[in-house]
Amino acid sequence: MGLLTDFYNTVAKFFRPQEEIVDEASKSVATNRLKLVLMQDRTNLTPKILEQMRGELVDLLSKYLEMDKELLELNFEQEGDQVALMLSIPVIRAKDEEEIEKAIAEAAEKKAEEAVAEDEGSEEEETEETNEDSESENEDLEEEVAEAETVEESEVSEEIESVSEDMEVDANSEPVPTKTNSVKKVEKDLKESTKV
Amino acid sequence: MAGRVIVITSGKGGVGKTTTSANIGTALAKEGYKVVLIDTDLGLRNLDLLLGLENRIVYTIVDVIEERCKLKQALVKDKKNPNLSLLAAAQTRDKSAVNAEQLKEICDKLKEKNDFVLVDCPAGIEQGFQNAIAGASEAIVVTTPEMSAIRDADRIIGLLNTKEEITSTRLLLNRVRPNLIKNNEMMSVDDVVGILEIPLLGIIPEDTGIITSTNKGEPIVNDEHSLAGQAYRNIAKRTLGEEVPFLDLDEPKGIVAKIKNVFAKLKAKV
Ligand SMILES: Nc1ncnc2c1ncn2[C@@H]1O[C@H](COP(=O)(O)OP(=O)(O)OP(=O)(O)O)[C@@H](O)[C@H]1O
Ligand SMILES: [Mg+2]
Numbered sequence: 001m002g003l004l005t006d007f008y009n010t011v012a013k014f015f016r017p018q019e020e021i022v023d024e025a026s027k028s029v030a031t032n033r034l035k036l037v038l039m040q041d042r043t044n045l046t047p048k049i050l051e052q053m054r055g056e057l058v059d060l061l062s063k064y065l066e067m068d069k070e071l072l073e074l075n076f077e078q079e080g081d082q083v084a085l086m087l088s089i090p091v092i093r094a095k096d097e098e099e100i101e102k103a104i105a106e107a108a109e110k111k112a113e114e115a116v117a118e119d120e121g122s123e124e125e126e127t128e129e130t131n132e133d134s135e136s137e138n139e140d141l142e143e144e145v146a147e148a149e150t151v152e153e154s155e156v157s158e159e160i161e162s163v164s165e166d167m168e169v170d171a172n173s174e175p176v177p178t179k180t181n182s183v184k185k186v187e188k189d190l191k192e193s194t195k196v
Numbered sequence: 197m198a199g200r201v202i203v204i205t206s207g208k209g210g211v212g213k214t215t216t217s218a219n220i221g222t223a224l225a226k227e228g229y230k231v232v233l234i235d236t237d238l239g240l241r242n243l244d245l246l247l248g249l250e251n252r253i254v255y256t257i258v259d260v261i262e263e264r265c266k267l268k269q270a271l272v273k274d275k276k277n278p279n280l281s282l283l284a285a286a287q288t289r290d291k292s293a294v295n296a297e298q299l300k301e302i303c304d305k306l307k308e309k310n311d312f313v314l315v316d317c318p319a320g321i322e323q324g325f326q327n328a329i330a331g332a333s334e335a336i337v338v339t340t341p342e343m344s345a346i347r348d349a350d351r352i353i354g355l356l357n358t359k360e361e362i363t364s365t366r367l368l369l370n371r372v373r374p375n376l377i378k379n380n381e382m383m384s385v386d387d388v389v390g391i392l393e394i395p396l397l398g399i400i401p402e403d404t405g406i407i408t409s410t411n412k413g414e415p416i417v418n419d420e421h422s423l424a425g426q427a428y429r430n431i432a433k434r435t436l437g438e439e440v441p442f443l444d445l446d447e448p449k450g451i452v453a454k455i456k457n458v459f460a461k462l463k464a465k466v
Contacts, residue, residue, distance in 0.1 A: 027380045031387050034343050038350050038391065 036076050039083050050074060057087060063103040066092045199230070199307040202314050202435075203332035205356075207348030209319030211340050212370040215406060215415075216428075217316035218246040220336075222415040223432030225280035229311035232271065234283045234302070236328040237318040238293060241285035247274060248413025249282055258286035261298045267305055276418075291323045296330035303331025321355060329356065334364040336397060340371045341383040350392055366397035368431065373402045385442075398431035399442055400424050 039045075054074045061067065068090040077086045095103065204217045214237075221233045234257065235243040244250040255270035260283070267283075274280035283302070286293065299315075306313045317328035329335065335356050339349040349367075356365050369388055376382035389396050403424035409416040416425040417432075423443070430440045 027377075027383055027387070030343050031383055031391070034346055034391060037347060041347065041350060042354065 035083060039076060059107070061089065063095075063107060064100055065089065065094055068092060197308065197311070199310045200312055200334060201303045201307050201332045202312065202334040202336060203317055203329050203362075204314060204336045204338060205317035205325065205328065205352055206319065206338040206345070207321060207352040208339070208345045211338050211345050212368075212400070213319075213338050214242045214246055214316050215410070216336065216338050216368060216370070216400075217314050218243060218415045219417045219425075219428040220432055220435065221280055221312070221314050222247075222274075222277065223417045223429050224312050224435065225274070225277045226417070227432060227436065229279060229436075230309070231280050231312045231314065232283060232306050232310050233280070234306075234313065234315045235285040236294070236299065236315055236324060238285045238324065239287065239290045240318065241287050243282060243316050244272075244284050245413060246410055246415060247280075247282060249274065249284075250413070253282075253284045256284045256286040257302070258289050258293050260302065261294055267302065291318070291327070294327055295323075296327050299327045300331040307331075321351065325352075325355075329359060329362065333361055334366075335362050336366055336368050337392075337394065338368045338370055339388065339392075341369060341377075341385075341388055346383075346388060346391060353392060353394055365394050367392055367394050368397050368400065370400045371402045372399050396442070397434055398427060400427045400431075401443070 054072065057074065058067075058069050058072060062069075071090040073086075073088040075086050075088075077084050204213050204220075206213050214235075217233055217235075221231050225231045233243055233247075235241050236257070237243075238258070241256075244253055249272050252272045254272075255265040257270065259265045260267050260270045270283055271281040272284065274282070283306075303313055303315070313331070315328050315332055318324035337349050337352055337356070339345045353365060356362050367389065369385055372385065373382055377384045385396070385399055401423055403416070403422065405419065405422045406416055406424055409419065409422075415428075416422050417428045419425045427443055430443070433440045
């Protein structure tokens with residue numbers, strides 16, 4: 001018996017890669033950390049630019065999703081050989097088609113307004129201040145709209161929930177962080193759910 | 197004759213620039229080429245010690261620039277090899293005693309009468325670095341397989357890439373420890389080359405012989421039995437355009453190691 005177990009252990013040990021993995025960690029951790037830091041060194045993606053990217057992504061995604069903007073994370077991560085830009089979004093709920101259309105229309109309107117404002121700005125620099133004022137007013141307004149939307153939320157989200165169970169969206173629970181690819185999924189599911 | 201001006205640089209300090217300059221210079225001189233080594237590390241001169249020439253230095257590069265002597269007078273001939281000479285750094289002055297233009301002028305003059313001008317660069321990316329690269333058309337970037345050294349090397353490579361005059365930038369990986377790499381505790385040659393993405397000129401193993409050779413003031417390339425010496429001789433040959441295979445230091449040997457390696461890779465993919 002003893003002989004057999006010894007033999008078994010030797011064979012099992014040979015096929016067990018754990019030891020190797022523990023060792024490998026040190027080197028691959030170093031390689032991965034380096035790749036990330038060099039990526040930032042080389043591209044000059046300053047924290048300021050990352051913050052700007054984050055802001056623009058929030059604006060874009062807000063059309064489709066209601067999320068916890070404070071908890072949204074944008075980070076570089078190492079995935080095998082590649083560096084991935086990972087966006088983690090705590091989704092509160094997905095918006096329905098009507099809301100999305102409204103949001104898109106609003107955004108387009110805002111863009112047009114901005115374009116007009118810019119034109120004026122280039123002609124007459126004095127107007128700049130007033131433009132800024134109106135912009136911040138716009139933001140306030142948007143927030144109010146967003147608040148108003150959350151009131152209707154529960155009915156809509158129930159519907160969505162029942163349609164796509166695997167979706168990480170739940171109006172009643174804490175916001176659940178999801179990765180970028182699940183955003184696409186949410187969009188897709190959303191289309192499906194509204195068709196039903 | 198227009199010789200080649202090669203700067204040996206690194207970013208991070210203490211990774212082996214001076215050791216490399218002394219050894220490649222000696223190896224090239226042994227091959228029969230005329231070589232001048234320039235120490236541009238003002239205030240921290242060391243190349244004279246590594247070559248065992250510290251007692252022969254009368255004039256320095258600053259004396260040349262401030263016209264207290266002729267360039268030729270400041271060149272100290274090597275004890276063993278008359279093909280090799282050293283232009284020493286001033287020990288009592290700092291980096292501001294020299295500017296890039298002046299250094300370029302010296303390099304231009306020296307390359308007229310020599311096959312190789314090797315410039316030993318100080319650590320850092322400031323004035324001293326700018327001075328050292330000013331006259332060069334090729335660069336050797338020295339690093340060790342450690343994160344901080346590699347990061348600094350990457351920065352240096354970026355800066356060298358912006359210099360039009362520098363047409364070739366190659367990597368020298370120093371202080372490689374095969375045992376650590378075998379156990380995956382140290383980045384391998386492939387890892388480092390993969391990250392820095394410049395051609396590999398050579399690999400030097402960690403070798404205590406380098407310390408004793410420094411003690412004696414005799415570069416390790418003169419030791420026929422040393423592995424590091426062999427590695428430096430290979431580098432000199434590659435610099436001359438010969439194709440010499442790299443010393444095989446990093447691949448785990450034997451069938452068990454190979455199988456383990458496969459497992460490690462499989463696991464890494466999961
Ligand atoms: N391959 C090696 N094996 C063992 N020791 C080494 C090796 N290469 C360099 N060293 C040691 O590392 C130390 C630093 O080397 P060296 O002076 O050549 O570096 P450097 O890059 O010129 O430093 P600095 O930035 O200060 O000018 C020396 O003590 C040297 O002996
Ligand atoms: Mg040095």
